[in-house]
Each structure stands twice: as C-alpha cells, then as structure tokens.
Amino acid sequence: MGGGHAPNKIHDLVISGESSVHRLPPDVKLVALVAFVSSIAMTPRHAVWAFAVYAAILAAVTAIARVPIAVIGRRLLIVAPFLMAAALVPFIGDGPQTKVGPFNLSTDGLWAAWNICAKALLGATASILLTSTTPIPDLLVGMTRLRVPRPVVSIVAFMVRYLDLLADQFQRMRLAMAARGHDPRWLWQARPVASAAGTLFVHAYERGERTHQAMLARGFTGHMPDLDTPTRSSGAWLTALGPAALAVSVCIVAIVQ
Amino acid sequence: MTAAISIRSLTYRYPNSHRNVLDGIELDIYPGERVALLGPNGSGKTTMALHLNGLLPIQAGSITIQDTLVADANLADIRRRVGMVFQDPDDQLFMTTVGDDVAFGPANLGINPPQRDLVVQDALAAVDATHLAERHPHHISGGEKRRAAIATVLAMSPDIVVLDEPTSGLDPVGRRELAELLATIGATQLVITHDLPFALATCPRSVIVDQGRIAADAPTIDLLSDPERLIQHRLELPYGFQLRAPGA
Incomplete structure (x- = not known):
C-alpha cells in the first residue's frame, strides 16, 4: 500500500x-x-x-x-x-x-x-x-467518444488501473526472493520466478472478485455508467x-x- | 423504534466447507448508532458484513434494513441504503481518477450529470479530499485512499455505512484522522475491526463475534475492561495501552 x-x-x-x-x-x-x-x-x-x-x-x-x-x-x-x-x-x-x-x-x-x-x-x-x-x-x-465498445474501454481502464499494482507486487516478490539469496542467471533457475508469476495470477483473479463485489455494492448492474461530459x-x-x-x-x- | 439493521438467525456456510462460518447471528442496530464488530480473524465478521449489502445470498435467517428485507427483489434499494467500505481501498477505487470513482455509485443510481457533479463534490468535501478529484488512485497515500473509498460510499447518501477493517495499513496519524472523520458522518455505522483502541475511540457500543455467533454485546468501555473475556475471544489490548473512557 x-x-x-x-x-x-x-x-x-x-x-x-x-x-x-x-x-x-x-x-x-x-x-x-x-x-x-x-x-x-x-x-x-x-x-x-x-x-x-x-x-x-x-x-x-x-x-x-x-x-x-x-x-x-x-x-x-x-x-x-x-x-x-x-x-x-x-x-x-x-x-x-x-x-x-x-x-x-x-x-x-x-x-x-x-x-x-x-x-x-x-x-x-x-x-x-x-x-x-x-x-x-x-x-x-x-x-468512449469514438464509440469504441464500452466493454473494450472498461477492459483497458481496468488494465491501466491494476497493471502498476501488479508490477509493484511482482517487484516486491522479486526483492523477497533476492533477500533469500535467489540470483537467477540461467533459464533452469527460472522456476521461482514462474511460480511468483503464478501466485500473481491468482492474486489478480482474487482482486478481480473483490473489485466486482465493490462494484456490486455500489449498484453496478453490468453496464459501466457514462461519466463523460462531452x-x-x-x-x-x-x-x-x-x-x-x-x-x-x-x-x-x-x-x- | 425501527432498527436500522435487524439480523435474525443468520447462518451461512461457504460452498465446500464443513462448518457454519455464521451460526445463528442475532443483532439489532439502531439509527445513528456507531457499533464496532470485534472478533478474531476468521470469526465471520466480513462474511456477516457482505450479507448486509446482499453480496452473499442469505442461506438461512433474515436481515431487515429499516423496513426492507434483504432479498433479490430489493437489492438496488438495499445497496443504495447500505454503503460498504472494503478492507483494501485498491479494490474499491477501480476507475482512473478518484472523481470518476466517486461518481460511479451516483451514476448507477441514475442521478443526472449536473446533480451528480454536486454530489461528488459534497462527498469529496466531506472527507476533506476535494483536491484528489483529478488524481489517479495509484498516486495517493494510504490515508488518502481510505478517505477516497469512504467518499465513494457517501456519494450514494447511505443510511448505513459498513467499514471493513478501516484502519488496516494506516499510520497512527491516519488512524486518528479516520476516527475524527467517522464522528462527523451522520449515518449509522458498523465498524469491523480488531483494533480495540480504534473501536473505543469511535464506537460507544461493541459486539464480539466468535465462531459465527454473537459472543458479547455491551458498551465498548465495559468489554475492554474485561481482560478475561477479551482473551477468551483472542482479542487483546496493545501493550502499554491505558484504558480510559473517550473524552475522559
């Protein structure tokens, strides 16, 4: 945080x-x-x-x-x-x-x-x-103004919102690995990185669930509201x-x- | 007086689980009250909160918000009346600016744009976050995120605000400011926490939930003055904390 x-x-x-x-x-x-x-x-x-x-x-x-x-x-x-x-x-x-x-x-x-x-x-x-x-x-x-389909705009918006958060999290995982002496130089040493990526995927999925709940709690019904003032x-x-x-x-x- | 929240025999079991995470909860909260929901991790606090907004289906028992039963047919109305502030503000702030995020709820309620702008301004002003409107949620501090998350809920003018672990990730100053902020919000509040000093500072009444049941319901100061009962429910005042009634 x-x-x-x-x-x-x-x-x-x-x-x-x-x-x-x-x-x-x-x-x-x-x-x-x-x-x-x-x-x-x-x-x-x-x-x-x-x-x-x-x-x-x-x-x-x-x-x-x-x-x-x-x-x-x-x-x-x-x-x-x-x-x-x-x-x-x-x-x-x-x-x-x-x-x-x-x-x-x-x-x-x-x-x-x-x-x-x-x-x-x-x-x-x-x-x-x-x-x-x-x-x-x-x-x-x-x-949105160019009539790009709303789901596409929403997907891009969520990606923009959460990409940095995921990148930060991956950075922290890498630090935690380095702190315990992990120093990957060769492809066969990539296993911990791969499992970190897997963990990140699960975290991202769980966050998606929680964010969806937060949206439902504020009356989301499946359509992103139009907040644009033209x-x-x-x-x-x-x-x-x-x-x-x-x-x-x-x-x-x-x-x- | 009609209770703001009235819970009767609420029981819930997660799919693929063998125990009831909620096991016959009975609770009444009255309009304007601020109540702390205390309990150890895994005691069912958050599960109970998710029910208040219809985010989990009611398996057994009932919940009444003012005079409306929490049921699929009334969900839109229930979600307007009960605002949920989630534990991690990053889950709650999902738009690209704080202002848009605060506008999300009112827009779902169908409030027209000029009116909506006013509502957003008021909500941001109420949490002293007017300057954050154009900011990206990734670029603001933990305390600012928490206040912004509260604004997203206030913008829907809820009668009841449920806050899940609102002090997690806040520094001591942020916690004190949050306590002061909650005191200015007129809505009925249910504060889920295991931060006992925070509960004492904000909520005159506390309820302990343990193993899916209400284990105690009393004035906060009385509950916290009973160390044996606290230990029984895996609760503990921080080391060195001197208990005194708020304002004393």
Whole structure:
C-alpha cells in the first residue's frame, strides 16, 4: 500500500506541457494517430521520399509539443527487438545479391529490413507523441467518444488501473526472493520466478472478485455508467487532422506512382 | 423504534466447507448508532458484513434494513441504503481518477450529470479530499485512499455505512484522522475491526463475534475492561495501552 510513486509507470508517460498538441481533444488525437499510422503502414517500401515526409511531420509535431528528443529516443527502445529481427533478413533472404562492405546481402532482404525499420520507428514515434501529450484517462474518454465498445474501454481502464499494482507486487516478490539469496542467471533457475508469476495470477483473479463485489455494492448492474461530459470543437478536428491528412495524401501519391 | 439493521438467525456456510462460518447471528442496530464488530480473524465478521449489502445470498435467517428485507427483489434499494467500505481501498477505487470513482455509485443510481457533479463534490468535501478529484488512485497515500473509498460510499447518501477493517495499513496519524472523520458522518455505522483502541475511540457500543455467533454485546468501555473475556475471544489490548473512557 502507500503512495509508492516510481517513475516510468504507465501513468507517468505524459511530458507535462501546455502546447497546442497537449490541448487537443483526445478523441481527435486518436483518430489522427490511427490515420497517420495506417498511412505509414500502407506506403510502398520503395517510396523513400514518402517516409522522409512522415519523419518531417513527426519532427514538426515533436517541436510544437516540446517533447524532448531524448525521451522519444529512450521510449523507442521498445521496438529494438523488431529492428534486430529485421537486421537478420538481408542475411537470410535469397534472390539477387548486393555487395555491402564485406557481405553479399539479398537485395530483396535489404528492402524488407528497411521497410520494417522505417515503419516500426515512424509508427512508434507517432504513438509515443500521443502518449507523451495525453493522459491515459483522457485517452479512455476519447475511446468512449469514438464509440469504441464500452466493454473494450472498461477492459483497458481496468488494465491501466491494476497493471502498476501488479508490477509493484511482482517487484516486491522479486526483492523477497533476492533477500533469500535467489540470483537467477540461467533459464533452469527460472522456476521461482514462474511460480511468483503464478501466485500473481491468482492474486489478480482474487482482486478481480473483490473489485466486482465493490462494484456490486455500489449498484453496478453490468453496464459501466457514462461519466463523460462531452466537449468538442470542429476547429480542433481541423488542427489535429492536418498532419494526418497530409500523411494520407502522401500515402495515396506513393501508391499511385 | 425501527432498527436500522435487524439480523435474525443468520447462518451461512461457504460452498465446500464443513462448518457454519455464521451460526445463528442475532443483532439489532439502531439509527445513528456507531457499533464496532470485534472478533478474531476468521470469526465471520466480513462474511456477516457482505450479507448486509446482499453480496452473499442469505442461506438461512433474515436481515431487515429499516423496513426492507434483504432479498433479490430489493437489492438496488438495499445497496443504495447500505454503503460498504472494503478492507483494501485498491479494490474499491477501480476507475482512473478518484472523481470518476466517486461518481460511479451516483451514476448507477441514475442521478443526472449536473446533480451528480454536486454530489461528488459534497462527498469529496466531506472527507476533506476535494483536491484528489483529478488524481489517479495509484498516486495517493494510504490515508488518502481510505478517505477516497469512504467518499465513494457517501456519494450514494447511505443510511448505513459498513467499514471493513478501516484502519488496516494506516499510520497512527491516519488512524486518528479516520476516527475524527467517522464522528462527523451522520449515518449509522458498523465498524469491523480488531483494533480495540480504534473501536473505543469511535464506537460507544461493541459486539464480539466468535465462531459465527454473537459472543458479547455491551458498551465498548465495559468489554475492554474485561481482560478475561477479551482473551477468551483472542482479542487483546496493545501493550502499554491505558484504558480510559473517550473524552475522559
């Protein structure tokens, strides 16, 4: 218990600031993100110029939102495993070869690797910009306004609420194991960690039961009440969808070419 | 006078268990009373509390809240009248902000949004937690969580508030503040606890539950002045505690 407050938790993703990006309504930002990332995903890999335009748009939004580049860089580490997997593709692909330094690499594989890296980095950067400028409760409100089915929003909300609690609990279990000399280095030493995970699962299940009781006690009948007070301005849609609309047009041009 | 809570021959056995966790509970609590429900772990205190709100089905016996029988047909009404504050506030605060959590009950009651905002403000103000409205429950202290959990119940304007181990996880200052807060709440209160000094500070009357039965029902000060009876029910005053009547 207590108000343990460690950094880098799911609620601390927002870089506080007062930019126009921060102030945009969350539903608008969500639509913009989906449109932007879809454009990136559908852009043909040979249209290198299109990816340069996307990067420029992201750089402009980053500057307006005043999100530090270092923060974005650090959070981009999450895609590192995908990039490493992509880096292997040129070595194992077949077809025509290109000589790069001492290696003979598959030309097709090089394009595939470029495709994965560019799209993963750009897509992740766009998502990082959203989460750095929008508190998670606001995102949930945005999802509700966009008519995302209520059970889905509720599931995300519960996950957001309890994920940190579970992570804290797992951290305490690990400390308790370390305090008794457990120092796992190899896969076959993972058994205590696995059983801790199992215990955590049971705890999470029990907590679910108790939370359900607490909800019933306050008159819950199976439908989450709508606590949203709607506010929306059409001006916000134009502003937020500007970069996304640009990305969509770039994507269409790249496909038609 | 009609009792606020009237329990008759309440008996309950958990599925797959061989003993009655509640074994013929008889209890009357009158409007405006603050009663402590004392007893060792596993004596059936929480099980009894869950019955008051219809969270466990009544197997045998009956419970009447004011003039309404606790039964499936009256559940919505019963849950409005009886507020439950659970032992772990993290179970009770499940929304992403404290304000939304306090609004959850009133929204379930169908209170319209402008009215609901007022109710939420009042409930938060009553526990001195107005500043917590926009905060995430993960980011507030144990004492603040407890107060927020109480606000979620007060927002439903209950006639009866049941608190399960409200002092667990609180530091001494938090406990004293909670005792002061409970004194300001007008509703009938049933405080489940094994924190005897807290019971003395908050509740003029105490009931000891042991092995699913009411083992004693007397003024708190009298019960706590009887060490033999306390030991008999696995209760004990903290070492060094000097017993004196509240306000003395």
